[in-house]
Amino acid sequence: MSSDANKAVLVSHLLVQFGEFKAVNDISFSVDKGEIFGFLGANGAGKTTSIRVICGLLKPTAGEVSVGGEVFKGNGDNLKKKVGYMSQKFTLYDDLTVAENLEFTASLRKLDQDYFEERKKYLLDFIQFEYSEKSFVRDLSGGIKQQVALVASLLHDPEVIFLDEPTAGVTPVSRALFWSLIQKLADHGKTVFVTSHYMDEVEHCHRIALMRGGEIIALDTPKGLKSSQFPYGIYQLTAKAEDITDIEKALQRSSEVESFQPHGIHYHLAPKKDNSWEKISPLILPRFTAKKIRPSLEDVFIKLVEGKNR
Ligand SMILES: Nc1ncnc2c1ncn2[C@@H]1O[C@H](COP(=O)(O)OP(=O)(O)OP(=O)(O)O)[C@@H](O)[C@H]1O
Ligand SMILES: [Mg+2]
Numbered sequence: 143m144s145s146d147a148n149k150a151v152l153v154s155h156l157l158v159q160f161g162e163f164k165a166v167n168d169i170s171f172s173v174d175k176g177e178i179f180g181f182l183g184a185n186g187a188g189k190t191t192s193i194r195v196i197c198g199l200l201k202p203t204a205g206e207v208s209v210g211g212e213v214f215k216g217n218g219d220n221l222k223k224k225v226g227y228m229s230q231k232f233t234l235y236d237d238l239t240v241a242e243n244l245e246f247t248a249s250l251r252k253l254d255q256d257y258f259e260e261r262k263k264y265l266l267d268f269i270q271f272e273y274s275e276k277s278f279v280r281d282l283s284g285g286i287k288q289q290v291a292l293v294a295s296l297l298h299d300p301e302v303i304f305l306d307e308p309t310a311g312v313t314p315v316s317r318a319l320f321w322s323l324i325q326k327l328a329d330h331g332k333t334v335f336v337t338s339h340y341m342d343e344v345e346h347c348h349r350i351a352l353m354r355g356g357e358i359i360a361l362d363t364p365k366g367l368k369s370s371q372f373p374y375g376i377y378q379l380t381a382k383a384e385d386i387t388d389i390e391k392a393l394q395r396s397s398e399v400e401s402f403q404p405h406g407i408h409y410h411l412a413p414k415k416d417n418s419w420e421k422i423s424p425l426i427l428p429r430f431t432a433k434k435i436r437p438s439l440e441d442v443f444i445k446l447v448e449g450k451n452r
Contacts, residue, residue, distance in 0.1 A: 150175045150302050150333035151196060156205035158191050158356075165191045167356035168205070173302075173335060173349075178328050180344045181337040182439075183353030184447050189337045190230055192353075193304050196335070198222040210301045226295035226303040230310070233291050236280035240271075240290055243279060247294040258297065265293040269323060285316025292323060302333040309338060321346050341440040350439075354447050364439055371445055372437040374413040378405070379430035389429050398422045401445055410441055 146152065151173040158166040166188040173179040181189045194200040196207050198218025207214045209224045234243045241262075248258040266275070269289045279287060288308055295303060305324070309317040321343055324334050328348075338344050345364050352360040352367075360367060393402040393411065398418035402411045409430070413419045426432060 146172075148175055149173065150177065150210060151179075151335065152206075152208045153192070153196065154206045156192065156195060156207060157203045158188070158195060158200065159203040164356050166195070166202075169353075169356075169358045170205075171351055171358060171361055173333055175301075175333055176328055176331050177348045178324060178334045178336065178346065180347030180350040181335070181353060182339075182344055182350055182443065182447075183337075187353040187447075188356040189353055190306055193227070193306055193335065193337070196221070197225045197227045197304055199227075223298070224301050226298070226300035228288075228291050228295045228303070228305045228308055230306040233294065234279045234287060237278065239276050239278055240273070240282075241275035243290065244275075244294055244297065248297055251298045253298060261297050261299065262293070265296055268326070269293060283316070284312040285319065288312055288316070288320055289323065292320075296327075300332075302335060303327065305334065305336040307337050307339065309340065309343065317343060341438065341443060344439060352443070352446055359446055360442075367439065367442045368437040371442050372400075372412050374400075374416060374418065376435055376437045376441055377411045377413070377419065377426075378433045378435045379409040379411055379426065380407070380432075381409070381430055383429070386429060389425070392425070393422070396422060403441075403444055405441075410435075412437075412441075412445075 149172045154170050156166055156169050157164065169192065183189050195202050196209060198214060198221030201218065202214065209221050212220050212224055214221055238246065244262055269292065273282065279290065282290065309320050317340065324336065325346065327334055336347065344350055347364065349361065349363050350367060351358045362370065393399050398414050398421050400412040400414040402409060
C-alpha cells in the first residue's frame with residue numbers, strides 16, 4: 143500500500159443528499175497518482191454526483207474529499223485548480239472555432255497568455271490535431287470534438303482529470319483513439335478518473351469502482367473483479383433446441399449454479415462451487431453445447447449491478 147502522500151484523490155464517508163434522497167451514500171476510496179480509475183454503474187448510480195463533489199463543484203452533505211492533499215473547503219474553489227473536468231455532455235461551443243473555445247476556457251481559468259499559447263500548442267500536438275484551429279467546432283466529428291474538449295480540460299495542467307463518459311456516442315475507432323490518449327496521459331504521470339458504460343473500454347482501467355444506488359459495491363482491478371466474482375469461471379452455453387424453458391428454470395434454481403443469464407444468442411452459466419460443473423454437466427450437455435470461457439467485465443456488471451434488480 144502506498145502512503146497517503148501518493149494519493150491523488152481521497153474520499154472518506156462521502157454523503158450527498160438531495161432532500162431526503164441519498165444520491166451518494168457513504169462512499170470511501172482513494173486513487174493513486176498516475177492511476178486510471180474507472181467508475182462504473184447503471185444510470186443514476188451516483189457517478190456524476192460523486193465527481194462533481196471531487197471537482198469542487200458541489201458541497202458534500204457529509205464526509206471528506208481531498209485532491210492532491212487539498213481538502214474540500216468553502217465553495218470548493220481550492221479543488222477546482224487541481225482538477226480538469228470534462229462533463230458528461232459536449233462542453234464546447236459549436237458556433238465558436240477551436241481556438242475561440244480554448245481561449246474561452248483559458249480566460250475562465252485566468253491563464254496567462256504566453257502560458258496558454260504554449261499549452262495549446264503542446265496539447266494540440268498531444269492529440270495530433272490535424273485541422274485548422276480556425277475550424278468551427280460544429281464541423282468536427284464527435285470523436286474530434288471529444289479530443290478538443292479533452293484539450294480544454296487540460297489547459298491549466300491539472301493533477302487529476304475527470305472524464306465523465308468521454309466516449310458516449312462516438313464511433314468505435316474514435317473510442318479506441320480516445321483511450322490511447324487516456325493511456326498516454328497516465329504514462330505522463332497524470333491521474334485519470336473516468337466513467338463509461340462501455341465494458342470493453344473500462345478493461346483499460348487499472349482499477350474500477352462499481353456503483354449501485356449511491357454505494358460502491360465492488361472495487362478492484364478488472365482481473366480481480368472477474369476472479370472474485372467468478373472463481374470457478376463461466377461456461378458459455380448454446381441451446382441445441384429452441385425451447386429450454388424447463389431446464390432454464392431448473393438451472394436458475396439449482397444450488398450448484400451461481401448465475402445463469404442470457405447473453406446474446408448464448409447463455410452464461412457460473413458454477414457455484416469447485417465441483418459444481420461436474421455435478422450439473424450431465425443435465426446440461428444433452429441440451430446445450432458448452433465451452434469454458436473467461437468472465438468479462440460485462441458478466442461482472444450483470445451479476446453485481448443489473449442482476450440484483452431483477
Ligand atoms: N441536483 C439534483 N437534485 C436532485 N436529484 C439529483 C440531482 N443531481 C442528481 N440527482 C439524482 O441523483 C442520482 C444520481 O445521479 P448521477 O447523475 O450522479 O448518476 P450517474 O451515475 O452519473 O448516472 P448516469 O450514468 O445516467 O450519468 C439520480 O437519481 C439523479 O436523478
Ligand atoms: Mg452521470
